[in-house]
Amino acid sequence: MTTDPLVVFTPSGKRGHFPVGTPILTAARQLGVDLDSVCGGRGICSKCQITPSYGEFPKHGVTVREDALSEWNAVEQRYDDKRGLKPGRRLGCQATVQGDVVIDVPPESQVHRQVVRKAAAARAITMDPATRLYFVVVEEPDMHSPTGDLERLERALREQWQIDAITADLSLLSKLQPTLRKGKWEVTVALHKGHKDSVARIVEIWPGLHENGLYGLAIDLGSTTIAAHLTDLDTGEVKASSGLMNPQIRFGEDLMSRVSYAMMNPGGDQEMTRAVREAINDLVTSIADEAGIDPALIVETVFVCNPVMHHLLLGLDPVELGQAPFALATSESVTLPAREMDLTTMNPRAQVYILPCIAGHVGADCAAVALSEEPGKSQDLVLIVDVGTNAEILLGNTTRVLACSSPTGPAFEGAQISSGQRAAPGAIERIQIDPVTKEPRFRVIGSDKWSDEDGFEADIATTGITGICGSGIIEAVAEMRMAGLLDESGLIGSAEQTGSSRCIPEGRTHSYLIHDASAEGGSRITVTQGDIRAIQLAKSALYAGARLLMDEMGVDKVDRVVLAGAFGAHISTKHAMVLGMIPDAPLDKVQSAGNAAGTGARIALCNIAARAEIERVVREITKVETAIEPKFQEHFVAANAIPHKTDPFPELAKIVTLPTPSFNTGGDTEKTGRRRRRKA
Numbered sequence: 001m002t003t004d005p006l007v008v009f010t011p012s013g014k015r016g017h018f019p020v021g022t023p024i025l026t027a028a029r030q031l032g033v034d035l036d037s038v039c040g041g042r043g044i045c046s047k048c049q050i051t052p053s054y055g056e057f058p059k060h061g062v063t064v065r066e067d068a069l070s071e072w073n074a075v076e077q078r079y080d081d082k083r084g085l086k087p088g089r090r091l092g093c094q095a096t097v098q099g100d101v102v103i104d105v106p107p108e109s110q111v112h113r114q115v116v117r118k119a120a121a122a123r124a125i126t127m128d129p130a131t132r133l134y135f136v137v138v139e140e141p142d143m144h145s146p147t148g149d150l151e152r153l154e155r156a157l158r159e160q161w162q163i164d165a166i167t168a169d170l171s172l173l174s175k176l177q178p179t180l181r182k183g184k185w186e187v188t189v190a191l192h193k194g195h196k197d198s199v200a201r202i203v204e205i206w207p208g209l210h211e212n213g214l215y216g217l218a219i220d221l222g223s224t225t226i227a228a229h230l231t232d233l234d235t236g237e238v239k240a241s242s243g244l245m246n247p248q249i250r251f252g253e254d255l256m257s258r259v260s261y262a263m264m265n266p267g268g269d270q271e272m273t274r275a276v277r278e279a280i281n282d283l284v285t286s287i288a289d290e291a292g293i294d295p296a297l298i299v300e301t302v303f304v305c306n307p308v309m310h311h312l313l314l315g316l317d318p319v320e321l322g323q324a325p326f327a328l329a330t331s332e333s334v335t336l337p338a339r340e341m342d343l344t345t346m347n348p349r350a351q352v353y354i355l356p357c358i359a360g361h362v363g364a365d366c367a368a369v370a371l372s373e374e375p376g377k378s379q380d381l382v383l384i385v386d387v388g389t390n391a392e393i394l395l396g397n398t399t400r401v402l403a404c405s406s407p408t409g410p411a412f413e414g415a416q417i418s419s420g421q422r423a424a425p426g427a428i429e430r431i432q433i434d435p436v437t438k439e440p441r442f443r444v445i446g447s448d449k450w451s452d453e454d455g456f457e458a459d460i461a462t463t464g465i466t467g468i469c470g471s472g473i474i475e476a477v478a479e480m481r482m483a484g485l486l487d488e489s490g491l492i493g494s495a496e497q498t499g500s501s502r503c504i505p506e507g508r509t510h511s512y513l514i515h516d517a518s519a520e521g522g523s524r525i526t527v528t529q530g531d532i533r534a535i536q537l538a539k540s541a542l543y544a545g546a547r548l549l550m551d552e553m554g555v556d557k558v559d560r561v562v563l564a565g566a567f568g569a570h571i572s573t574k575h576a577m578v579l580g581m582i583p584d585a586p587l588d589k590v591q592s593a594g595n596a597a598g599t600g601a602r603i604a605l606c607n608i609a610a611r612a613e614i615e616r617v618v619r620e621i622t623k624v625e626t627a628i629e630p631k632f633q634e635h636f637v638a639a640n641a642i643p644h645k646t647d648p649f650p651e652l653a654k655i656v657t658l659p660t661p662s663f664n665t666g667g668d669t670e671k672t673g674r675r676r677r678r679k680a
């Protein structure tokens, strides 16, 4: 039996005997304990911090004496003086084994540290990005055994980090020589190795130890908005989140109008490609600026997007996606250098990964939702609805997962709504209408007070009240329905019919006045009949898509609903149900999940195994094409009523009693309204 001291690591519980004098980092590596190091044990990166514990540990069968580790050394002292080490911490590469010892590896010293999402159903992301930093000491050139600098760097990486093969492009090669000499043969390299790569690519090189971090972007490229999360590739922390409108809107608000723009205008697809790439370049600059980092430190970007955006981003003509059988140029994931896509404001050698598409109408954004929400691992039947210009819908459990996409249009994002706007300070995001007085009160982004509370005016003094955002319009329509201002068919009643002077005539229809500061030069915010129609079309498309999947699954109800989307977390589940956006379910089983597609992108950015996983999962998902399914139209028409023409919504009825007015007399009717809209 060995007399070598026993080293026990927590929390992993891994243990082994090591000769006196073995550095803790070496012991950790031999046991496969997850202990980080960028400098390779040279005492300069501080990534290897550990906490030794002393005393009796009956659980581990050891007694740890005060001298179980070597004494605090000069390297640790220097680090402590310069940067400060937390009390009780040691550097794992400096402290050596002297006796039996119990070593705790704190979370921040673990390579595969877990980052817990803030969302309600928190899912931990294990950090294992494709791009990592390595500090190496490279042999100096020697006239007697001539080798290139790159070859000596490769040898150093092999010897010091067991990295077999590397490759470097010309732009990196031109930096290599001056950087090696500037760093006095000590450099840090950022190596990218994707889950399918056999060779690591040098993305960047810095003289000495690089301590300014490494970043990646997770981008949810939607038809209406582009949302980006700047993520620290070491810690997984989101440093900044930013978004902007997709400039392609000027070529068409929805996907099909963009496809027809490409069909009708020679070169139109390239024009749209240019526009979106320019916007992403601007977004990279502004998000880096917001986080106070150099954009050249952004070395990776993961995109999730619907098929049309996918093609337009890659510079592929989307024409085939506009007609059956909706063939994609490729449904596989795509990995390529960012500069091939003219993304020039991040690191010039940054790599891009685009998640796989599920089908011609069901894109990488839906794959990202599947990665984030994991319907295939759910015991109960879960319906996941990712609300956007195109809704991604997934239905499934451990036996089977179905997916479709439904063209909801941009109404839920505040577009095509008369007073609609993006979710920005000044936008109405919550609204309540008193069922008796029919008077509204609301909340505006930028203030946590309701409009009838003291201090509201002061809070909004700088932003003003500028419009209604997506979650605001959903609440407004649902509240109008609950207050009896709107009938089941979606008609707004007149002042006489509703007893509210806020119902004002507008042509042959009526609008509901929420706020009027026009006398003081401010805004006048109303919900018009046209707004209601736009919301009805959007919610019917959403509901019909969900019903189609339920038909395919052979079920009439689902156990659970997850409402996701860029603003999914802000949608009130009750109001969504009153509107009939989603099939009826017990309200406590309807949950908001925030931007699931964006989260999926972030998971794929932080963990390369997740990329392999989603590529496998996508192949097992059954795709349902809404566009060619005749039942879609049937479901769509029935879903036009609020909440629904034929479905009684029994769970909703338990919590809300909806009034039953009918305003279909004298004013606008379904038919005349439709005729008028067609004319318009």
Ligand code: FES
Residues within 6 Å of the ligand: 025, 036, 037, 038, 039, 040, 041, 042, 043, 044, 045, 046, 047, 048, 049, 091, 092, 093, 094
């Ligand atoms: S490994 Fe870098 S300081 Fe210990």
